[in-house]
Every structure is written in C-alpha cells, then in structure tokens.
Amino acid sequence: MSQHRQSATHKQSSSPANVIEVCEVSKRFGTVTALDGVSFAVRRGLVTGMVGPNGAGKSTVLRVILGLHRPDTGRALVDGRPYRDLSRPLTRVGSLLDASALHPARSARSHLRWLAHSQGIRATQADRLLERVGLASAARRRCGGFSLGMRQRLGLAAALLADPAAVLLDEPFNGLDPEGIVWMRELLAGLAAEGRAVLVSSHLIGELQQVAQHLIVLGTGRVLADAPVAELLTAQGPERADLEGVYFRLTQNAVRYQSSNAWRQA
Amino acid sequence: MSFLHQLRAEWAKFHSVRAWILAVLGAAVVTAALGPLNLSTQHAPSGGPGPTLVRGPDGQAVNDSFYFVRRHLAGDGTITARITELSGITVTGPDRVSHEVQGWAKAGIIVKQSLTPGSPYAAIMLTGAHGVRFQDGYTHDTAGPARTVPCWLRLTRSADTVTGEESSDGTHWQRVGSVRIPGLAADAPAGLFVTSPSTVHVAAIDVPQTNPAAAVATFGPVALTGAWTPEPWSGAQFGGLGTSGDYPPGVDGGFTGNADAALTVTGAGDIAPVVGGSVLGNGATVEGFVGGTFAGLIALVVVAALFITTEYRRGLIRTTLAACPRPVRVLGAKTTVVACLGFTAGTLGATVAVLAGHHIADAHGIYTVPVTTPTLLRVEIGTGVLSAAMAVLALALGAVLRSGATAITVVIVATVVPYLLAVSPGLPTVAAQWLLRVTPAAGFAIRQSLPRFAQVDSSYIPPDGYFPLAPWAGAAVLCGYCVVAFTAASFLLRRREV
Numbered sequence: 108m109s110q111h112r113q114s115a116t117h118k119q120s121s122s123p124a125n126v127i128e129v130c131e132v133s134k135r136f137g138t139v140t141a142l143d144g145v146s147f148a149v150r151r152g153l154v155t156g157m158v159g160p161n162g163a164g165k166s167t168v169l170r171v172i173l174g175l176h177r178p179d180t181g182r183a184l185v186d187g188r189p190y191r192d193l194s195r196p197l198t199r200v201g202s203l204l205d206a207s208a209l210h211p212a213r214s215a216r217s218h219l220r221w222l223a224h225s226q227g228i229r230a231t232q233a234d235r236l237l238e239r240v241g242l243a244s245a246a247r248r249r250c251g252g253f254s255l256g257m258r259q260r261l262g263l264a265a266a267l268l269a270d271p272a273a274v275l276l277d278e279p280f281n282g283l284d285p286e287g288i289v290w291m292r293e294l295l296a297g298l299a300a301e302g303r304a305v306l307v308s309s310h311l312i313g314e315l316q317q318v319a320q321h322l323i324v325l326g327t328g329r330v331l332a333d334a335p336v337a338e339l340l341t342a343q344g345p346e347r348a349d350l351e352g353v354y355f356r357l358t359q360n361a362v363r364y365q366s367s368n369a370w371r372q373a
Numbered sequence: 374m375s376f377l378h379q380l381r382a383e384w385a386k387f388h389s390v391r392a393w394i395l396a397v398l399g400a401a402v403v404t405a406a407l408g409p410l411n412l413s414t415q416h417a418p419s420g421g422p423g424p425t426l427v428r429g430p431d432g433q434a435v436n437d438s439f440y441f442v443r444r445h446l447a448g449d450g451t452i453t454a455r456i457t458e459l460s461g462i463t464v465t466g467p468d469r470v471s472h473e474v475q476g477w478a479k480a481g482i483i484v485k486q487s488l489t490p491g492s493p494y495a496a497i498m499l500t501g502a503h504g505v506r507f508q509d510g511y512t513h514d515t516a517g518p519a520r521t522v523p524c525w526l527r528l529t530r531s532a533d534t535v536t537g538e539e540s541s542d543g544t545h546w547q548r549v550g551s552v553r554i555p556g557l558a559a560d561a562p563a564g565l566f567v568t569s570p571s572t573v574h575v576a577a578i579d580v581p582q583t584n585p586a587a588a589v590a591t592f593g594p595v596a597l598t599g600a601w602t603p604e605p606w607s608g609a610q611f612g613g614l615g616t617s618g619d620y621p622p623g624v625d626g627g628f629t630g631n632a633d634a635a636l637t638v639t640g641a642g643d644i645a646p647v648v649g650g651s652v653l654g655n656g657a658t659v660e661g662f663v664g665g666t667f668a669g670l671i672a673l674v675v676v677a678a679l680f681i682t683t684e685y686r687r688g689l690i691r692t693t694l695a696a697c698p699r700p701v702r703v704l705g706a707k708t709t710v711v712a713c714l715g716f717t718a719g720t721l722g723a724t725v726a727v728l729a730g731h732h733i734a735d736a737h738g739i740y741t742v743p744v745t746t747p748t749l750l751r752v753e754i755g756t757g758v759l760s761a762a763m764a765v766l767a768l769a770l771g772a773v774l775r776s777g778a779t780a781i782t783v784v785i786v787a788t789v790v791p792y793l794l795a796v797s798p799g800l801p802t803v804a805a806q807w808l809l810r811v812t813p814a815a816g817f818a819i820r821q822s823l824p825r826f827a828q829v830d831s832s833y834i835p836p837d838g839y840f841p842l843a844p845w846a847g848a849a850v851l852c853g854y855c856v857v858a859f860t861a862a863s864f865l866l867r868r869r870e871v
Contacts, residue, residue: 220385
C-alpha cells in the first residue's frame with residue numbers, strides 16, 4: 108500500500124498534467140479478475156481513448172476512478188486525491204457511465220437541475236448545457252421518451268454541467284446517428300482543446316480513430332498498450348497505418364468472450 | 374454546507390417526479406377525508422341526538438351522575454355518616470340479577486360547587502371493592518384504608534377547603550384527603566350520594582359486554598354541624614346516567630328511611646372521567662376522525678421506498694453517488710426529504726380531519742368525546758410523526774433491499790398488518806397487546822385520545838382504542854425501528870459497490 112502511495116505522489120509531482128492517475132489497480136469479482144494491476148494516467152489537453160473487447164475492464168476501471176468500486180489493491184486518484192475525498196466532485200470530474208440511468212418521469216432540465224444543486228452551482232447552468240448539447244427544445248420533456256442518442260446528449264450535458272477539468276465517458280458513441288458521431292468527435296476535440304483531460308472508452312476502435320491522441324488498450328483486465336496514437340501507428344509499419352490492425356494484434360490473446368471457430372467457419 | 378446542497382438536490386429530484394408529489398398530496402387528502410367521510414355515513418342513534426357529554430373542570434369529558442340526597446351548606450360545617458350496608462343489583466344475564474356490588478360502586482358524602490353537571494366537587498366514599506377513597510375533580514383519586522362496612526365517613530368544609538376523614542369506630546378519625554375548591558358556592562349543595570357504574574366484562578376474545586348495575590347503601594344516623602340551611606333532605610338522580618351507568622330493569626334511584634336513624638339510597642351512574650371502550654357507546658372519537666391515516670400511510674410508504682429503489686433500478690444511484698460520494702449524506706438528505714413531506718402531509722391531513730370530523734359529527738347528532746387541547750395537538754402532530762417515521766422506515770428498507778416491491782411489502786406486513794390484527798376483535802387481547810408493543814405498529818399509539826383511569830373499569834383493549842404503550846412510548850418503538858433501519862442502510866450503502 109505504501110508503495111502505491113509513493114508511486115502516486117511521485118507521478119503526480121513529476122507530471123502535473125495528469126488529472127487522473129490509476130496506479131496498480133486490481134479488482135476481482137468472485138473468481139473473475141476484472142482488473143489486474145492496471146496503471147495509466149489521463150492527461151490534460153488530450154483525448155485519451157480506452158479500447159478493449161467486451162469484458163476487458165473498461166467500465167470497471169471507470170467505476171474505480173469514480174469511487175463506485177473499491178479496488179482490491181492499488182488506487183485511483185483525481186488531482187492526487189481519491190475521488191471520495193472530493194467535496195464537489197463534478198467540478199473536478201464529469202462522467203457519463205450509462206446514458207439510460209435516468210428517471211423516466213423527470214424532464215431533462217430537472218435531471219440537470221438536481222445535479223447542479225448537488226454541486227452548489229447555479230441551476231441556470233442546466234439550460235446552458237441543454238443548449239450546448241442540442242436538447243434545448245426537449246428540455247421539458249420527460250426523458251423516458253428519449254432515444255438513446257438523446258440520452259447520450261443529456262448524459263454529456265450532465266458530465267459537463269459543473270465545468271470539470273476531466274471528463275470520463277463510457278461508450279458515448281452508442282446510439283448516435285452518423286451526424287451525432289461527428290458532432291461527438293468535434294465536441295471531444297473541443298473539450299481537449301480547452302485544456303480538459305478527456306477519457307473515452309469504446310469497444311469500437313474505429314470510433315476513436317479520428318479523435319484520440321492517446322490510446323490505452325485493455326484486455327482481460329490488463330493494460331496491453333498505453334501510447335500516443337502516432338507511436339502505435341508507426342510501430343505497425345508504414346505500409347499499414349491502420350489502428351484496427353494494431354488493436355487486433357494487441358488483443359488477439361486477451362479476449363474474454365469469443366465466438367467459437369466452428370461458428371465462424373459455418 | 375454540502376449536506377444542504379445534497380438536501381436541495383434530493384428535494385429537486387423528488388418534486389420533479391409529478392407522480393410522487395401527487396402521491397404525497399393524495400396522502401394528505403385521504404388522511405383528511407376518509408375519517409370524516411366514514412362518519413358522514415353514520416346516523417345518530419335512534420331516538421334523536423345522542424347525549425351531550427359533560428365537560429369537567431379540565432375540559433375533558435366526565436360523568437357526573439349519581440343519586441343525590443342533599444341539603445345546602447351555607448358556610449363552614451361537617452357531615453358525618455356511618456355506612457352499615459353496601460350491596461348491588463347487577464344484571465348477570467337475560468332475566469337474571471345478582472346482588473353483587475361493582476368494585477367501583479360508590480357510597481358516601483359529597484360537596485359540590487354547584488348543581489351544574491361537571492362542576493367541581495369533593496367526596497369521601499366507601500367503594501364496592503377498593504376501600505375508602507377521597508376523590509375530587511373527577512380524575513383525582515386518593516386511596517384510604519381498605520375497609521368494608523361498617524365504617525364512618527366525615528366531610529368538613531372550611532371556607533373553600535374540603536377535607537375527608539374516615540373511622541372504623543366513630544371515635545378515632547383519620548384524614549384521607551383534602552382539597553381546595555376555589556369559588557365553592559356560599560350555599561353549596563352537599564349530602565349523601567350513591568352511584569354505580571355498569572359491569573364491564575372483558576373476555577379473552579369476545580367483544581366486551583356491559584350490563585346495567587345499581588348500588589344500594591344504608592347510611593346510619595347522619596350528623597350535621599355548622600351552617601346547614603333548614604330544609605328537609607331531598608333526593609334526585611343528578612346528571613342523568615352518563616356514559617357508564619344504567620339502572621337494571623325495574624330498578625329506580627331513590628331513598629327511603631330517616632336521616633336520624635337509617636337512610637337507604639339506591640343509585641347508578643358514575644362520578645369519573647369518561648373513558649373509551651365498551652362503556653362509551655356510539656360516540657365519535659378524535660382518533661376516529663383521523664382513521665384515513667392508513668390509506669395516507671400506504672401512499673407515503675410507496676413513494677418513500679420508490680424514492681431510493683428506482684435509483685437502483687435505473688442505475689441512477691451511480692450518478693447520485695458520483696455527484697455525492699458520501700453515501701450516508703445521500704441517505705440523510707433523502708431521509709430528511711421524506712420525513713418532512715410525511716410530517717407535513719400527516720399533520721395537515723389530521724388537522725383538517727379533526728376539524729371536518731367535529732363538524733360532521735355535530736351535523737349528524739353524534740357526540741364527540743371532548744379531549745384537552747394538548748391531546749388534540751398530540752393526535753394531529755402525532756399523525757405527522759407517524760407518517761414521517763413510516764416514510765423513513767420505507768426509505769431505509771428500500772435502501773437495504775434495493776427493491777421497491779419488497780420494501781413496500783415488508784413495511785406493510787410489519788406495521789399495517791399487526792395493527793389491523795390487533796384492533797380487530799378476534800385476536801386474544803394478550804396477543805394483540807404484544808403486537809402493539811414489539812412491532813412498528815406500536816407507533817399508532819401516538820394517536821390514542823381516550824384516557825384510561827384506574828378508578829374507572831372499561832375494556833382497555835386495542836379494538837377499543839387502548840394501546841399497551843403510552844402515546845410517545847409507542848412512537849419511540851417505531852422510531853427505534855427507523856433508527857435500526859437507517860443504521861443498516863448506512864452501513865450497507867457504505868460497504869456496497871454500485
């Protein structure tokens with residue numbers, strides 16, 4: 108434990124650009140090892156992509172960062188502190204874990220307003236964010252009737268509500284139409300350009316291809332790669348500048364849920 | 374500071390779900406309306422309006438009914454009498470009568486402030502089974518020696534102080550009690566009295582029964598000293614029969630004989646506070662007015678449980694805990710919201726129910742047992758406390774169980790079911806009383822408005838509105854369950870991962 112603390116302090120002092128640091132985090136659920144010594148940092152001003160097959164541990168590591176899961180060993184820090192010690196956490200880290208986590212009878216505006224109250228920020232922020240994510244016209248509608256794409260937009264508004272230094276988004280492209288995907292990429296690039304640390308998870312490497320500058324590849328609970336996108340592409344060789352190829356090479360032995368070959372051949 | 378933020382957030386969450394706000398309003402409305410509505414379907418007892426209850430000096434309902442053989446004492450003086458016999462005439466079944474005397478049959482000497490029923494008095498008396506007593510103000514009962522006949526009694530008036538003494542031989546006197554009656558009239562009605570409450574038979578399971586009973590007492594020579602007005606003794610039934618007295622068929626109040634030798638007096642009624650139960654008859658009670666609390670509580674329980682369980686169901690709990698990573702603070706804020714809403718809905722509903730209930734009871738010629746203002750406030754605020762506590766219990770169990778349907782079922786099975794079992798006739802009294810001691814249903818005791826007195830026999834059992842625990846003690850049991858549930862929920866919320 109003391110070892111982890113030391114390394115965290117060391118990393119923080121050496122890299123003030125790291126808003127989020129995950130240090131040697133392991134987490135088991137029963138017999139399943141969800142995370143196995145995961146370490147990485149999320150830096151200011153970059154979009155960091157986190158990719159990996161289903162079951163790689165992407166959602167689990169996000170929950171560990173947000174203090175929703177306690178790691179068995181290791182620790183996750185936000186601004187050098189555990190998330191649970193933050194007094195108004197949404198002003199430090201905005202997150203979107205599950206766009207469907209809404210009360211269906213509550214309006215989009217009410218959803219953002221209670222979040223604003225919980226952080227002691229002005230409730231008028233709710234309307235500004237709804238405007239920003241393009242939901243102003245649906246502000247007073249019950250979000251039970253929202254499409255997945257609209258829920259993603261609302262979730263993004265919630266994540267950005269308190270103007271956080273870091274943004275964690277779990278599969279934000281799910282349910283978006285092509286126009287929405289382009290919009291989301293531009294928004295993520297804009298957030299990074301504003302100096303925020305942006306961590307985006309996805310199981311589809313293609314979604315991240317044009318927006319992430321840094322990539323963390325997870326497979327069966329381990330970090331398989333943690334490098335700038337440019338570096339990964341260079342390593343692949345000049346003839347195949349394709350992230351998908353990099354991804355499959357990295358994860359070929361680290362897939363937890365795989366269809367059987369027999370099925371593939373058939 | 375941050376708790377207030379979370380409190381504001383939880384309140385914003387609550388009021389932004391319209392169905393929840395409507396349910397709380399509905400809870401207040403049914404609490405206010407069901408009791409009075411139920412009353413409006415009742416009709417006055419046949420034979421016109423029911424009796425008007427007499428109020429005693431403290432504002433509570435009293436019985437002031439006895440056979441009074443009186444003169445007037447226009448100043449200081451004493452009255453001394455020997456009681457040589459005290460027996461009864463008690464109906465024991467169809468066409469059957471015994472000479473058993475009721476335990477709280479009373480024969481003795483009384484001084485009253487005036488001839489208005491409900492006026493202050495002081496009396497020394499021999500009772501059927503509880504020895505000599507000195508009583509005043511309807512509720513005050515001082516025990517003297519445990520004597521039977523024959524015994525001597527004396528009442529002395531000195532200005533506005535009245536003192537009762539007793540003796541076993543007519544020579545050695547012992548003071549039993551003394552009381553000041555401010556404003557005692559210059560010529561106060563005073564004399565001998567005999568009264569007897571009806572029998573109360575509380576069987577283990579059956580509905581309690583009452584039967585008419587009268588008492589017959591023979592007084593030896595009556596000796597007077599002091600400022601007695603020169604007039605003959607006159608006798609009459611004073612104050613009707615009240616709620617707890619009734620002459621057996623063929624028996625009337627009256628007196629025979631001579632005060633200088635022996636005077637035999639027959640009387641029925643009681644000089645005592647009105648209590649509930651079988652002796653009350655068809656009167657309306659304040660807790661009857663707030664009978665709609667039940668339906669209101671169910672609505673509140675459902676909403677309070679859903680307030681947290683929907684967050685688990687939708688995964689919203691993660692958003693909540695990401696916004697406020699202190700689970701106990703979240704639980705505290707939610708608890709505060711449902712407790713305040715429950716308290717407001719319950720108190721407002723009960724206040725309106727009491728006003729409407731009195732109004733409807735008057736309009737239908739049904740008498741209402743008067744209660745003191747503190748009791749009335751306790752019933753109204755107590756309904757709020759009960760509603761708040763039930764909401765908190767449902768919320769905390771919702772947090773523990775994470776399933777709305779399960780939490781709601783558990784709360785209802787733990788509170789409403791024991792209450793209904795206990796107050797419906799059919800369950801043995803002992804079982805009913807234990808249910809109302811150890812289950813959260815004990816909290817319903819906060820609403821009992823009917824008093825209980827050792828010197829008045831009645832069926833003090835749950836179906837008649839009598840709880841084994843005192844009002845606030847019952848509320849404390851319910852609150853104890855809330856504290857346990859809240860503690861368990863806090864522990865689990867801190868430990869669990871979401």
